[in-house]
Amino acid sequence: MIRYQGGSLDAFQEIYAQLAPGVRRYLSHLLGGSEIADDLLQETFLQMHRSRAAYNPIYAVRPWVFGLARNVFLMNRRAARRWATVHESREELPEAPVLPEADRLGSQDEIRRSIAYLAPDQAEALLLHHEWGFSFEEIAGMLGISAAAARARASRGMADLRMALNSLQRARA
Amino acid sequence: MGPAPKPPEALLRAIAQDLRPVRPSPQPIQLALRMVPLALLVSSLILLVIGPRQDSRILGPLLTWGASAAQFMFAIALVWIAAHESMPAAKLPRQIVYFAEVAASLMVVFVTLLTFTRSPANPTLPVPPWINATLRVSPWIAGLVCGVGSTIAGGILVLFFSWVFRNSLATRPAVAGALYGAGAGLAINAGWRIACPFSAPGHALGAHGAAIVATVILGALIGRFLGRRKLYIGGRSS
Numbered sequence: 001m002i003r004y005q006g007g008s009l010d011a012f013q014e015i016y017a018q019l020a021p022g023v024r025r026y027l028s029h030l031l032g033g034s035e036i037a038d039d040l041l042q043e044t045f046l047q048m049h050r051s052r053a054a055y056n057p058i059y060a061v062r063p064w065v066f067g068l069a070r071n072v073f074l075m076n077r078r079a080a081r082r083w084a085t086v087h088e089s090r091e092e093l094p095e096a097p098v099l100p101e102a103d104r105l106g107s108q109d110e111i112r113r114s115i116a117y118l119a120p121d122q123a124e125a126l127l128l129h130h131e132w133g134f135s136f137e138e139i140a141g142m143l144g145i146s147a148a149a150a151r152a153r154a155s156r157g158m159a160d161l162r163m164a165l166n167s168l169q170r171a172r173a
Numbered sequence: 174m175g176p177a178p179k180p181p182e183a184l185l186r187a188i189a190q191d192l193r194p195v196r197p198s199p200q201p202i203q204l205a206l207r208m209v210p211l212a213l214l215v216s217s218l219i220l221l222v223i224g225p226r227q228d229s230r231i232l233g234p235l236l237t238w239g240a241s242a243a244q245f246m247f248a249i250a251l252v253w254i255a256a257h258e259s260m261p262a263a264k265l266p267r268q269i270v271y272f273a274e275v276a277a278s279l280m281v282v283f284v285t286l287l288t289f290t291r292s293p294a295n296p297t298l299p300v301p302p303w304i305n306a307t308l309r310v311s312p313w314i315a316g317l318v319c320g321v322g323s324t325i326a327g328g329i330l331v332l333f334f335s336w337v338f339r340n341s342l343a344t345r346p347a348v349a350g351a352l353y354g355a356g357a358g359l360a361i362n363a364g365w366r367i368a369c370p371f372s373a374p375g376h377a378l379g380a381h382g383a384a385i386v387a388t389v390i391l392g393a394l395i396g397r398f399l400g401r402r403k404l405y406i407g408g409r410s411s
Contacts, residue, residue, distance in 0.1 A: 007194040017177035049188050053195035054340035059262045067261025071344050144264035
């Protein structure tokens with residue numbers, strides 16, 4: 001990031017290569033599988049470029065870019081007033097989130113469906129920690145909550161997910 | 174594993190057009206400390222013009238200078254919280270933000286009441302007698318002067334803070350703006366309360382308190398405006 005701030009295009013491409021897939025999946029989750037994830041991904045990296053002077057090297061790059069993606073998503077939501085339509089119609093499920101921990105509890109489709117119906121704040125904390133590997137301190141900085149609250153949200157999300165998957169399995173049996 | 178993803182051509186072109194080197198943003202504490210000299214200068218201008226209040230001996234150094242120093246440090250803390258709020262990966266828990274706002278309000282009220290308890294007398298200003306007579310009959314004139322004066326001084330600080338925060342990436346830009354607006358208002362009040370001779374809560378909270386509220390609103394409006402310009406999809410940035 002420091003090389004990028006110094007004006008290196010190669011450094012930008014490296015950052016993009018490392019972060020774009022994860023950021024896209026995160027946006028896709030926030031958008032509930034909406035097709036505009038790719039647009040917002042480009043917008044995130046464009047905003048990162050415009051705001052590169054706002055980055056301080058004491059912070060890790062990944063949470064900073066994910067936080068920026070979240071800002072872009074929220075601004076887009078406010079601008080387009082899409083929230084209601086996005087979260088009311090969960091027909092198209094997010095493509096990415098299938099937690100390794102939950103993998104043995106159900107099929108990928110069941111896990112996706114269950115995550116999609118978790119409370120949004122729990123699902124977000126759960127995925128940021130288990131899917132993208134952020135620490136609870138990093139999640140706290142991104143979401144504006146305490147590390148304990150981030151841990152509690154992820155933990156409640158995982159408990160609800162387990163319960164939902166167990167119910168599905170019982171129903172199947 | 175597939176090949177590393179490459180940015181789309183259009184994005185790469187846009188990036189390549191502007192690759193001038195930039196200086197990294199300072200840390201939140203550095204950003205807050207940068208505000209100190211100007212905030213100190215603007216808030217103490219009133220002291221240079223009319224000097225400290227006549228009852229400062231009755232109040233004692235702790236309630237005169239100590240309370241103002243505490244308010245000033247609180248103001249810098251609010252700017253520090255605003256700086257955290259402006260960074261996507263460094264946000265503080267919401268409880269801290271709300272607690273700081275409530276604590277700042279309570280601090281102003283507490284210092285006002287303590288000052289009034291120690292020195293409740295109506296002052297006679299070192300001005301022509303007819304002005305004192307007028308102020309006794311129409312105390313709102315003093316309120317208007319203090320309210321407008323400290324709002325203008327606070328407004329200058331808010332504009333300066335907005336310039337320093339021009340790269341803010343706050344998710345809630347109005348909240349970040351309100352925080353540095355409150356910081357500006359509190360810093361100005363720290364200076365004005367040492368100079369203003371009126372202790373009555375009606376004056377201190379009505380006029381000086383209203384000036385703080387005005388700077389909070391001004392900061393929130395500017396923050397919101399700048400935030401929308403910066404992060405609105407397709408928006409521009411400095």
